[in-house]
Amino acid sequence: MMNWAEFFSMGGRGFYVWGSYGAFALAIAVEIMMLRARSRRASKLAKESSQ
Amino acid sequence: VNLYKFASPVTFYPLAGKMWPWFAVLAGVLAVAGLYLGLFVAPVDFQQGEVYRILYIHVPASVVGMFIYLVMAGYGVLALTLNTRLSAMMMEALAPTGALLTVLALWTGSLWGRPTWGTYWVWDARITSTLLLVFLYVGYLALTHAIEDKRRADKAGALLVIVSSINVPIIYFSVKWWNTLHQGSSVSLAGNAIASPAMRWGLLLMTLACWMYAIAMTLVRVRAVIREREHDAAWMAEVSRSK
Numbered sequence: 001m002m003n004w005a006e007f008f009s010m011g012g013r014g015f016y017v018w019g020s021y022g023a024f025a026l027a028i029a030v031e032i033m034m035l036r037a038r039s040r041r042a043s044k045l046a047k048e049s050s051q
Numbered sequence: 052v053n054l055y056k057f058a059s060p061v062t063f064y065p066l067a068g069k070m071w072p073w074f075a076v077l078a079g080v081l082a083v084a085g086l087y088l089g090l091f092v093a094p095v096d097f098q099q100g101e102v103y104r105i106l107y108i109h110v111p112a113s114v115v116g117m118f119i120y121l122v123m124a125g126y127g128v129l130a131l132t133l134n135t136r137l138s139a140m141m142m143e144a145l146a147p148t149g150a151l152l153t154v155l156a157l158w159t160g161s162l163w164g165r166p167t168w169g170t171y172w173v174w175d176a177r178i179t180s181t182l183l184l185v186f187l188y189v190g191y192l193a194l195t196h197a198i199e200d201k202r203r204a205d206k207a208g209a210l211l212v213i214v215s216s217i218n219v220p221i222i223y224f225s226v227k228w229w230n231t232l233h234q235g236s237s238v239s240l241a242g243n244a245i246a247s248p249a250m251r252w253g254l255l256l257m258t259l260a261c262w263m264y265a266i267a268m269t270l271v272r273v274r275a276v277i278r279e280r281e282h283d284a285a286w287m288a289e290v291s292r293s294k
Contacts, residue, residue, distance in 0.1 A: 020163070
Protein backbone atom coordinates (compact mmCIF):
# COMPACT_ATOMS: atom_id res chain seq x y z
CA MET A 1 0.00 0.00 0.00
CA MET A 2 1.44 3.31 -0.98
CA ASN A 3 1.59 6.37 1.18
CA TRP A 4 -0.74 8.95 -0.35
CA ALA A 5 0.44 11.86 1.78
CA GLU A 6 3.96 11.22 0.57
CA PHE A 7 2.69 10.94 -3.00
CA PHE A 8 0.94 14.30 -2.87
CA SER A 9 3.86 16.05 -1.24
CA MET A 10 6.10 15.06 -4.18
CA GLY A 11 9.21 15.37 -2.07
CA GLY A 12 8.21 18.87 -0.99
CA ARG A 13 7.65 19.95 -4.60
CA GLY A 14 3.90 19.37 -4.60
CA PHE A 15 3.16 23.03 -5.35
CA TYR A 16 5.07 22.89 -8.63
CA VAL A 17 4.03 19.41 -9.69
CA TRP A 18 0.33 19.78 -8.90
CA GLY A 19 0.33 23.37 -10.06
CA SER A 20 1.37 22.00 -13.45
CA TYR A 21 -0.97 19.01 -13.56
CA GLY A 22 -3.85 21.05 -12.14
CA ALA A 23 -3.46 23.80 -14.72
CA PHE A 24 -3.26 21.22 -17.48
CA ALA A 25 -6.44 19.48 -16.33
CA LEU A 26 -8.24 22.80 -15.91
CA ALA A 27 -7.17 23.98 -19.35
CA ILE A 28 -8.45 20.79 -20.96
CA ALA A 29 -11.75 21.06 -19.10
CA VAL A 30 -12.17 24.69 -20.19
CA GLU A 31 -11.30 23.87 -23.81
CA ILE A 32 -13.84 21.05 -23.90
CA MET A 33 -16.54 23.28 -22.38
CA MET A 34 -15.84 26.11 -24.81
CA LEU A 35 -15.82 23.75 -27.77
CA ARG A 36 -19.13 22.27 -26.62
CA ALA A 37 -20.66 25.72 -26.49
CA ARG A 38 -19.30 26.56 -29.94
CA SER A 39 -20.62 23.30 -31.39
CA ARG A 40 -24.06 23.98 -29.96
CA ARG A 41 -24.12 27.53 -31.33
CA ALA A 42 -23.04 26.25 -34.74
CA SER A 43 -25.73 23.54 -34.73
CA LYS A 44 -28.38 26.09 -33.83
CA LEU A 45 -27.22 28.35 -36.64
CA ALA A 46 -27.30 25.51 -39.17
CA LYS A 47 -30.71 24.37 -37.96
CA GLU A 48 -32.20 27.86 -38.22
CA SER A 49 -30.83 28.26 -41.73
CA SER A 50 -32.35 24.94 -42.81
CA GLN A 51 -35.87 26.06 -41.97
CA VAL B 52 -8.90 6.49 -53.58
CA ASN B 53 -9.60 10.03 -54.58
CA LEU B 54 -8.05 12.17 -51.86
CA TYR B 55 -9.68 15.27 -53.25
CA LYS B 56 -12.97 13.84 -52.17
CA PHE B 57 -11.97 14.17 -48.52
CA ALA B 58 -10.85 17.72 -49.12
CA SER B 59 -14.51 18.60 -49.47
CA PRO B 60 -16.37 19.65 -46.31
CA VAL B 61 -19.39 17.67 -47.50
CA THR B 62 -17.53 14.35 -47.26
CA PHE B 63 -15.25 15.29 -44.39
CA TYR B 64 -18.04 16.47 -42.10
CA PRO B 65 -19.59 13.02 -41.46
CA LEU B 66 -16.16 11.36 -41.53
CA ALA B 67 -14.87 13.68 -38.78
CA GLY B 68 -18.02 12.92 -36.81
CA LYS B 69 -17.31 9.21 -36.97
CA MET B 70 -13.60 9.54 -36.21
CA TRP B 71 -13.34 11.90 -33.24
CA PRO B 72 -14.75 9.55 -30.55
CA TRP B 73 -12.06 6.99 -31.40
CA PHE B 74 -9.30 9.54 -30.99
CA ALA B 75 -10.86 10.76 -27.74
CA VAL B 76 -11.01 7.22 -26.31
CA LEU B 77 -7.46 6.55 -27.46
CA ALA B 78 -6.30 9.77 -25.80
CA GLY B 79 -7.96 8.73 -22.54
CA VAL B 80 -6.50 5.23 -22.52
CA LEU B 81 -3.00 6.44 -23.41
CA ALA B 82 -3.16 9.18 -20.77
CA VAL B 83 -4.20 6.73 -18.03
CA ALA B 84 -1.36 4.38 -18.96
CA GLY B 85 1.12 7.24 -19.31
CA LEU B 86 0.14 8.86 -16.01
CA TYR B 87 0.35 5.52 -14.23
CA LEU B 88 3.87 4.95 -15.54
CA GLY B 89 4.97 8.54 -15.01
CA LEU B 90 3.55 9.16 -11.55
CA PHE B 91 3.59 5.70 -9.94
CA VAL B 92 6.05 3.40 -11.69
CA ALA B 93 8.90 5.61 -12.90
CA PRO B 94 11.62 6.21 -10.30
CA VAL B 95 12.53 9.61 -8.96
CA ASP B 96 15.19 11.54 -10.89
CA PHE B 97 18.37 11.59 -8.84
CA GLN B 98 19.31 15.11 -9.92
CA GLN B 99 15.97 16.90 -10.13
CA GLY B 100 13.95 14.95 -7.58
CA GLU B 101 10.19 14.52 -7.91
CA VAL B 102 9.69 17.79 -9.76
CA TYR B 103 10.92 16.20 -12.97
CA ARG B 104 7.48 14.52 -13.19
CA ILE B 105 6.23 17.78 -14.66
CA LEU B 106 8.04 16.73 -17.83
CA TYR B 107 5.35 14.10 -18.50
CA ILE B 108 3.01 16.94 -19.42
CA HIS B 109 5.55 19.62 -20.33
CA VAL B 110 7.18 17.64 -23.15
CA PRO B 111 3.88 16.54 -24.79
CA ALA B 112 2.42 20.05 -24.61
CA SER B 113 5.58 21.52 -26.18
CA VAL B 114 5.94 18.89 -28.89
CA VAL B 115 2.29 18.88 -29.95
CA GLY B 116 1.99 22.66 -29.57
CA MET B 117 4.84 23.12 -32.05
CA PHE B 118 3.75 20.36 -34.39
CA ILE B 119 0.24 21.77 -34.74
CA TYR B 120 1.71 24.99 -36.13
CA LEU B 121 3.57 22.99 -38.78
CA VAL B 122 0.38 21.13 -39.67
CA MET B 123 -1.38 24.48 -39.98
CA ALA B 124 1.39 25.69 -42.30
CA GLY B 125 0.90 22.54 -44.40
CA TYR B 126 -2.82 23.26 -44.67
CA GLY B 127 -1.92 26.87 -45.45
CA VAL B 128 0.09 25.73 -48.47
CA LEU B 129 -2.86 23.61 -49.63
CA ALA B 130 -5.24 26.53 -49.09
CA LEU B 131 -3.14 28.89 -51.20
CA THR B 132 -2.17 26.48 -53.98
CA LEU B 133 -5.14 24.14 -54.43
CA ASN B 134 -7.71 26.52 -52.97
CA THR B 135 -9.39 23.68 -51.08
CA ARG B 136 -12.10 24.97 -48.78
CA LEU B 137 -11.42 22.44 -46.05
CA SER B 138 -7.77 23.51 -45.60
CA ALA B 139 -8.61 26.92 -44.19
CA MET B 140 -11.28 25.33 -42.00
CA MET B 141 -8.72 22.90 -40.61
CA MET B 142 -6.38 25.78 -39.84
CA GLU B 143 -9.13 27.53 -37.94
CA ALA B 144 -9.90 24.31 -36.06
CA LEU B 145 -6.28 23.56 -35.15
CA ALA B 146 -5.22 26.98 -33.87
CA PRO B 147 -7.03 27.15 -30.49
CA THR B 148 -5.71 23.75 -29.34
CA GLY B 149 -2.21 24.61 -30.55
CA ALA B 150 -2.29 27.92 -28.70
CA LEU B 151 -3.54 26.30 -25.51
CA LEU B 152 -0.88 23.58 -25.55
CA THR B 153 1.88 26.12 -26.14
CA VAL B 154 0.65 28.21 -23.21
CA LEU B 155 0.64 25.05 -21.10
CA ALA B 156 4.18 24.28 -22.23
CA LEU B 157 5.28 27.68 -20.90
CA TRP B 158 3.24 27.35 -17.71
CA THR B 159 4.52 23.87 -16.82
CA GLY B 160 8.05 24.79 -17.88
CA SER B 161 7.94 27.79 -15.61
CA LEU B 162 6.80 25.72 -12.62
CA TRP B 163 9.55 23.23 -13.40
CA GLY B 164 12.17 25.95 -13.79
CA ARG B 165 11.57 27.62 -10.43
CA PRO B 166 12.76 24.70 -8.23
CA THR B 167 15.26 23.45 -10.84
CA TRP B 168 16.90 26.64 -12.13
CA GLY B 169 15.79 28.97 -9.38
CA THR B 170 13.66 31.12 -11.66
CA TYR B 171 10.19 31.01 -13.22
CA TRP B 172 11.36 32.72 -16.37
CA VAL B 173 14.49 33.43 -18.39
CA TRP B 174 14.72 35.09 -21.77
CA ASP B 175 16.67 32.27 -23.33
CA ALA B 176 16.31 31.36 -26.99
CA ARG B 177 14.01 28.38 -26.58
CA ILE B 178 11.66 29.96 -24.08
CA THR B 179 11.49 33.27 -25.93
CA SER B 180 10.80 31.61 -29.28
CA THR B 181 8.09 29.49 -27.62
CA LEU B 182 6.49 32.67 -26.27
CA LEU B 183 6.65 34.02 -29.82
CA LEU B 184 4.76 30.91 -30.97
CA VAL B 185 1.93 31.77 -28.55
CA PHE B 186 1.79 35.28 -30.05
CA LEU B 187 1.75 33.79 -33.56
CA TYR B 188 -1.23 31.55 -32.71
CA VAL B 189 -3.05 34.50 -31.18
CA GLY B 190 -2.02 36.68 -34.11
CA TYR B 191 -3.41 34.20 -36.62
CA LEU B 192 -6.72 33.99 -34.74
CA ALA B 193 -6.95 37.77 -34.38
CA LEU B 194 -6.07 38.40 -38.03
CA THR B 195 -8.54 35.89 -39.47
CA HIS B 196 -11.31 37.16 -37.21
CA ALA B 197 -10.60 40.80 -37.98
CA ILE B 198 -11.01 40.47 -41.75
CA GLU B 199 -14.66 40.55 -42.72
CA ASP B 200 -14.35 38.77 -46.08
CA LYS B 201 -13.75 35.09 -45.22
CA ARG B 202 -11.80 34.27 -48.37
CA ARG B 203 -9.40 37.13 -47.80
CA ALA B 204 -9.14 36.27 -44.12
CA ASP B 205 -8.22 32.68 -45.00
CA LYS B 206 -5.57 33.78 -47.48
CA ALA B 207 -4.02 36.29 -45.08
CA GLY B 208 -4.05 33.72 -42.26
CA ALA B 209 -2.47 31.05 -44.45
CA LEU B 210 0.27 33.43 -45.55
CA LEU B 211 0.99 34.52 -41.98
CA VAL B 212 1.25 30.92 -40.73
CA ILE B 213 3.41 29.73 -43.65
CA VAL B 214 5.93 32.55 -43.30
CA SER B 215 6.08 32.43 -39.50
CA SER B 216 6.30 28.64 -39.31
CA ILE B 217 10.07 29.17 -39.60
CA ASN B 218 9.81 29.83 -35.86
CA VAL B 219 9.10 26.14 -35.16
CA PRO B 220 12.49 24.80 -36.36
CA ILE B 221 14.04 27.76 -34.54
CA ILE B 222 12.44 26.57 -31.29
CA TYR B 223 13.50 23.02 -32.00
CA PHE B 224 17.14 23.75 -32.81
CA SER B 225 17.52 26.69 -30.41
CA VAL B 226 19.16 24.51 -27.75
CA LYS B 227 21.85 23.56 -30.26
CA TRP B 228 22.33 26.91 -31.99
CA TRP B 229 22.53 29.06 -28.89
CA ASN B 230 23.89 28.53 -25.45
CA THR B 231 20.52 28.24 -23.74
CA LEU B 232 19.66 27.53 -20.15
CA HIS B 233 16.98 25.20 -21.42
CA GLN B 234 18.39 21.70 -21.66
CA GLY B 235 18.43 19.65 -24.82
CA SER B 236 16.28 16.58 -25.23
CA SER B 237 15.92 15.10 -21.75
CA VAL B 238 15.43 11.66 -23.18
CA SER B 239 18.98 11.48 -24.47
CA LEU B 240 20.62 12.46 -21.19
CA ALA B 241 22.58 9.30 -20.50
CA GLY B 242 22.86 8.28 -16.89
CA ASN B 243 19.86 10.41 -16.05
CA ALA B 244 16.85 8.62 -14.59
CA ILE B 245 15.09 9.46 -17.87
CA ALA B 246 17.02 6.48 -19.15
CA SER B 247 14.69 4.13 -17.24
CA PRO B 248 12.18 2.33 -19.46
CA ALA B 249 9.18 3.37 -17.34
CA MET B 250 10.18 6.98 -17.79
CA ARG B 251 10.69 6.77 -21.51
CA TRP B 252 7.44 4.89 -21.99
CA GLY B 253 5.59 7.30 -19.74
CA LEU B 254 6.87 10.21 -21.79
CA LEU B 255 6.05 8.49 -25.08
CA LEU B 256 2.53 7.47 -24.02
CA MET B 257 1.75 10.94 -22.69
CA THR B 258 2.96 12.51 -25.92
CA LEU B 259 0.78 10.16 -27.97
CA ALA B 260 -2.17 10.88 -25.65
CA CYS B 261 -1.70 14.61 -26.17
CA TRP B 262 -1.54 14.02 -29.90
CA MET B 263 -4.77 12.03 -29.94
CA TYR B 264 -6.44 14.65 -27.77
CA ALA B 265 -5.43 17.37 -30.21
CA ILE B 266 -6.81 15.35 -33.15
CA ALA B 267 -10.10 14.69 -31.36
CA MET B 268 -10.53 18.37 -30.46
CA THR B 269 -9.63 19.46 -33.98
CA LEU B 270 -12.14 17.07 -35.55
CA VAL B 271 -14.93 18.26 -33.28
CA ARG B 272 -13.98 21.89 -33.87
CA VAL B 273 -13.73 21.55 -37.64
CA ARG B 274 -17.30 20.25 -37.64
CA ALA B 275 -18.38 23.37 -35.77
CA VAL B 276 -16.41 25.51 -38.22
CA ILE B 277 -18.07 23.75 -41.17
CA ARG B 278 -21.51 24.31 -39.65
CA GLU B 279 -20.68 27.98 -39.06
CA ARG B 280 -19.40 28.55 -42.57
CA GLU B 281 -21.78 26.38 -44.56
CA HIS B 282 -24.90 26.92 -42.52
CA ASP B 283 -26.90 28.10 -45.50
CA ALA B 284 -25.59 25.48 -47.92
CA ALA B 285 -28.14 23.00 -49.23
CA TRP B 286 -26.25 19.94 -48.04
CA MET B 287 -25.97 21.35 -44.52
CA ALA B 288 -29.70 22.01 -44.44
CA GLU B 289 -30.20 18.34 -45.22
CA VAL B 290 -27.80 17.22 -42.50
CA SER B 291 -29.40 19.56 -39.98
CA ARG B 292 -32.94 18.46 -40.79
CA SER B 293 -32.13 14.76 -40.54
CA LYS B 294 -31.04 15.20 -36.92
